[in-house]
Amino acid sequence: SLVAGKPGPRISAITVTPIAVVDPPLLNAAGLHAPYALRTIVELVTDDGISGISEIPGNRDIDQALEASRELLIGRDVFQLSEIRQVLVAHFGTDTAAQRGEAPWDQRKMVHIFSAIEVACLDIIGKVVGRPVVDLLGGKMRDRVPFSAYLFYKYEGAGGQLSFGTDPNATGWAAARQASALNPAEIVAQAKAMCAEFGFQSIKLKGGVFEPRQEVDAMFALHQEFGPEVPLRIDPNALWTVETAIQYGKEMEPILEYLEDPTRGQEGMAKVRKAVKTPLATNMCTTSFEDIPNSIALGSEDIILSDHHFWGGLRSSMTLSGICDTFGRGLSMHSNSHLGISLAAMVHLGAALPRVPYALDTHYPWQSDEVIVGGRFLFEEGSVAVPQAPGLGVELDRTALAALHQNYLACGLTKRDDETEMQKVQPGWKFQSVRW
Ligand code: GKR
Numbered sequence: 001s002l003v004a005g006k007p008g009p010r011i012s013a014i015t016v017t018p019i020a021v022v023d024p025p026l027l028n029a030a031g032l033h034a035p036y037a038l039r040t041i042v043e044l045v046t047d048d049g050i051s052g053i054s055e056i057p058g059n060r061d062i063d064q065a066l067e068a069s070r071e072l073l074i075g076r077d078v079f080q081l082s083e084i085r086q087v088l089v090a091h092f093g094t095d096t097a098a099q100r101g102e103a104p105w106d107q108r109k110m111v112h113i114f115s116a117i118e119v120a121c122l123d124i125i126g127k128v129v130g131r132p133v134v135d136l137l138g139g140k141m142r143d144r145v146p147f148s149a150y151l152f153y154k155y156e157g158a159g160g161q162l163s164f165g166t167d168p169n170a171t172g173w174a175a176a177r178q179a180s181a182l183n184p185a186e187i188v189a190q191a192k193a194m195c196a197e198f199g200f201q202s203i204k205l206k207g208g209v210f211e212p213r214q215e216v217d218a219m220f221a222l223h224q225e226f227g228p229e230v231p232l233r234i235d236p237n238a239l240w241t242v243e244t245a246i247q248y249g250k251e252m253e254p255i256l257e258y259l260e261d262p263t264r265g266q267e268g269m270a271k272v273r274k275a276v277k278t279p280l281a282t283n284m285c286t287t288s289f290e291d292i293p294n295s296i297a298l299g300s301e302d303i304i305l306s307d308h309h310f311w312g313g314l315r316s317s318m319t320l321s322g323i324c325d326t327f328g329r330g331l332s333m334h335s336n337s338h339l340g341i342s343l344a345a346m347v348h349l350g351a352a353l354p355r356v357p358y359a360l361d362t363h364y365p366w367q368s369d370e371v372i373v374g375g376r377f378l379f380e381e382g383s384v385a386v387p388q389a390p391g392l393g394v395e396l397d398r399t400a401l402a403a404l405h406q407n408y409l410a411c412g413l414t415k416r417d418d419e420t421e422m423q424k425v426q427p428g429w430k431f432q433s434v435r436w
């Protein structure tokens with residue numbers, strides 16, 4: 001029978017729910033994580049009652065823009081993803097590079113909106129055709145997707161209501177996650193606890209917190225503890241000068257798998273890349289398709305850390321993968337504090353990529369809440385099995401969603417602001433885009 005031209009399921013309802021999830025006091029270049037990380041959960045429902053979901057970083061401006069896009073989206077066929085994107089661009093315009101901001105995380109609006117809508121539509125399409133999202137991205141290249149341990153310097157504290165306090169009854173990783181990590185020995189202890197729980201086989205340290213000597217010492221301490229078979233990375237989020245990056249980059253050549261955003265900007269990265277043998281990775285200097293020509297011209301990195309929340313969705317990330325292939329860039333994945341809907345999308349993408357040469361980033365071990373039925377994802381030997389059910393393969397736990405939305409209302413946060421959080425601990429502390 002002829003199905004061509006048959007309209008697909010049409011969007012009939014859009015629900016945007018901001019939530020706040022417990023996050024420990026993690027340190028980074030921009031300051032300190034608040035006791036709650038904000039996420040936004042988007043649900044689209046079609047006229048024939050199919051629900052599709054997605055998760056993006058929480059930010060009230062983005063939530064409001066999503067609300068404002070409702071009129072443009074109601075009645076649209078979920079299969080018409082290019083048209084949906086075009087309609088959104090025609091209404092809102094596109095983001096500029098400057099809107100990304102200087103913080104470690106991306107602050108553009110439209111990329112998040114595209115991602116939220118596209119992922120929820122793909123969830124619906126998967127349910128309509130009876131296939132997991134990975135099959136909509138070109139098919140499954142692997143059954144399990146490997147992730148890396150993601151270490152943070154941190155103050156003692158569990159986050160959430162406990163804030164800098166701890167739960168004396170916690171055991172295992174839940175206890176280790178509360179401990180302070182302010183020096184190399186404490187970072188090694190954190191790594192051991194996280195790897196014991198999740199089985200990670202690569203390790204990343206979020207740097208840009210202490211002066212480079214301390215952070216580089218922590219990397220050597222990790223190397224000493226885990227040996228040469230565990231790949232290591234450090235990410236100072238562009239806080240080092242070119243000279244500092246070259247000096248410490250050279251020192252760490254024997255122990256690093258890659259060096260992530262050692263310095264700010266494509267020009268600076270290109271200078272470091274010429275001087276240091278270790279591959280350079282970025283989620284800061286080449287962050288959009290518009291940045292690619294200059295990246296290629298300058299040679300600013302070896303590996304682009306994609307993030308479907310910032311690159312405008314899962315299909316855009318597959319496009320990026322093709323571009324990376326063409327220009328000899330590696331591709332891996334960046335992360336922020338997140339729950340299982342984002343993780344499911346990351347796993348489908350990770351399973352569809354032609355190659356996954358580096359274990360992907362995830363903050364998931366730092367979160368304890370969940371918003372999906374069945375609770376938290378399991379990691380085995382550092383990997384997550386690709387969900388097999390149609391669509392994303394995860395369903396909203398509506399009771400959990402309501403509780404996490406209450407957290408959002410109660411905590412009073414409306415956007416991520418690590419500098420303000422840091423000032424509560426160190427009055428007068430100021431973010432500096434280049435520090436050492
Ligand atoms: O969660 O503090 C954090 C990280 O610093 C995050 O915001 C970064 O975007 O993980 C990120 C990175 O790799 O730069």
Ligand code: MG
Nearest residue numbers: 235260261283
């Ligand atoms: Mg990074």
